[in-house]
Amino acid sequence: NRKFGILFLDNPIGAGFSMASSPQEIPRDELSVAKHLFIAITTFLQLNPSFKSRPLYIAGESYAGKYVPAIGYYILNKNAGQLTEHRRVNLAGIAIGNGLTDPVNQVATHASNAYFSGLINQRQKIELEKLQSEAIDLAKLGLWSQATNIRYAVMDSLQKMTGLATMFDYTKKVPYEINRVTRFLQNEVVKRALGVKESVGFHRCSDAVKNALHEDVMKSVKNMVEMVLKKKSKVLLYQGQYDLWDGVASTEAWVRTLGWEETGNFLMAERKVWKRDGKVAGYVQKWRNLSNVAVFGAGHLVPVDQPLNSQEMIENWVLDQGLFGEKDLLSNHWGTFS
Template sequence: MASSPTLSKFSLTLALLFFILLSSSYAKPPQSQAQRLIRSLNLFPNKPVNIIKGDDVDFVPGKIVEKKFSFLGDSGPSVEDLGHHAGYYSLPHSKAARMFYFFFESRNRKDDPVVIWLTGGPGCGSELALFYENGPFHFANNLSLIWNDFGWDQASNILFVDQPTGTGFSYSSDESDIRQDETGVSNDLYDFLQEFFKAHPDFVKNDFYITGESYAGHFIPAFASRINQANKQNQGIHINLKGFAMGNGLTNPGIQYPAYPDFALDNKIITNATYDEIQKIVPDCEQATKTCEAQGGQSCSTALDTCQNIFELILSDAKDINYYDIRKKCEGSLCYDFGKVEILLNQENVKSALGVGSDLQFISCSDTVHDALNEDWMKNWEVGIPSLLEDGIKVLVYAGEEDLICNWLGNSRWVHSMEWSGQKAFATSPTLTFVVDGVEAGSLNSYGPLSFLKVYEAGHLVPMDQPKAALQMLKSWMGGNLTKTE
């Protein structure tokens, strides 16, 4: 394995490129504190979507730009061969959408799996994960970059994508490209992958995995189903889908919302009196969610409002707890300081290095994209997973034990209640200890292609809180060795 030296010298362009913004863009609160916390899932949208009027943006059909970056003065071995890319692909079935991405080839083997990472929101770019969780680099205290020893590019060729359209640097000149359901989102992601593999035919035969967290618990099952369906129908380039992993995701709200009071009481976040009060309104949430599934449309917005009352009552007792990691206090509007210099990503030389038009602004989280998916929020996306399991697609649901927002308890409940041929065997499977370097790092249940892992000492952002365990989880799971203990 290559060593991980500090990247001490960079060209000005590259140094500016990797500053992430997330600190000063959260000024516009939604209707309630509960909505701010639940619906943001780490990243609260406040800026408009990237809709470029007219034909002012220079555009070449297909691939717009893809640049390979090298690091000046770095003493590490083969740095120039890491193949760092950033660029755009047009989406052929959209009106005018262009999707932005970063791509990092594996530090080890080119035949390592291709992994795509999707951040939630909905409407938030994947740069947070790239620089604070599982990307190749982290920020040093002086804002220079250092190697992330536990970046997922240690075991994969990894893509970070700004999606849905309008997120991050992704944009369109037609408002109809803003998606309102998972069908539109998954079709766009499928088109993106087709364009990517056309440009990178040498990766087509690699195993392919989908990963992500938070609202990606919606995105990922829909996306996996879209790929699987296309493969069966011999559409486009065959994508060698082997599995998908969802971390602290929102997948089945009808089960996960009622789990809030149980998790909160178990962790002494609420009083017994508050718990009893919440239990009186849980049936209303469950019924509203069923109506959403049956009728769709406005009934799903009503279900969201109804179920948010559960979280409002929890907040009344929770005070200053960090809802993404209950071991910590919430400091600042998002409970974390992800603040880097936002303005840098919108400087002309940075955008030029990325192949981004001068009239585009970086949007970390788009409230337009977020609001467009309002009626998707309470939909149950567990329903598409059983057929994927039956087709042998591996599914890993993992959750940091200290997260409240998308807690392990709610995720465990929907995983165990999911109806598929292996349901009973999964429910009776022994609970194994997930061990990393001789240390207990989690508890695991697994049967056939389905695994559920509760990660110890981690909150909502598992790769940030437990980077070594997260990388080992990825390696073991992709290698079929997750159930093996040391």
């Protein structure tokens, strides 16, 4: 937040500190999620009118590969409707990190990704591909719950085949220490500072939310990304190169199928080497309002693995500077790309 205001939203209802009065209140689809987020965002802007004119960028990672396009799509539709000028939301762009956005195309990549990373052999690859095809076929039939179950079976099988400490980063010897966040937010002093009741617990991952959205898992929101692009809002996709869940190959698989008039030009755009302090930081492909970044030395949780590079990536994307500038700048204050 050294250059921007930042607001964290615990989403969906039932996750983080957000509370659901009953399991039935938890959303079961992306439209419901978007409605809740829209109310949260517009209420915040009403309570803090000094932020109203600022450009809004919405970012999230992993399953927020669904939430972020959904709220972007919802805002743009609302803005185009009957909203008065003072109630419109000034959406400027969306950013998705290691996101699950178009599951049918993405689930098809796991076996090849692991095979060409040297993690499984051809027999195991064929075994995984059979499971992947089953998940895809079930999704095409609209059997969403069964399709989700088979997708989880794909990942469980890959975990057993590889014996990795975490599928979020195949180079790690131990899993991410993500429980630190939960311990911090459960601290009584922190709760008081945030205005949270002592009796309210923080749920980093909620089983109730997972169950509510079970049938949503294999559904695509690619059409929502297409709409955001067509409305000229900026879209940033970024992935850590070591992620086996929703990594680089997984993202490229669905980006190649985008129904956007500039998709062909984007796919032909040069993929540039991004360097920081003389070291490779990642690879950047950009055309018009779509940018895709593969982050070097990172897994599923890019800001955890590469915090400084992540910060500057976001700042330069928002400000249209450096590798995200309209002009082909070869260097700037924070690094070079060639």
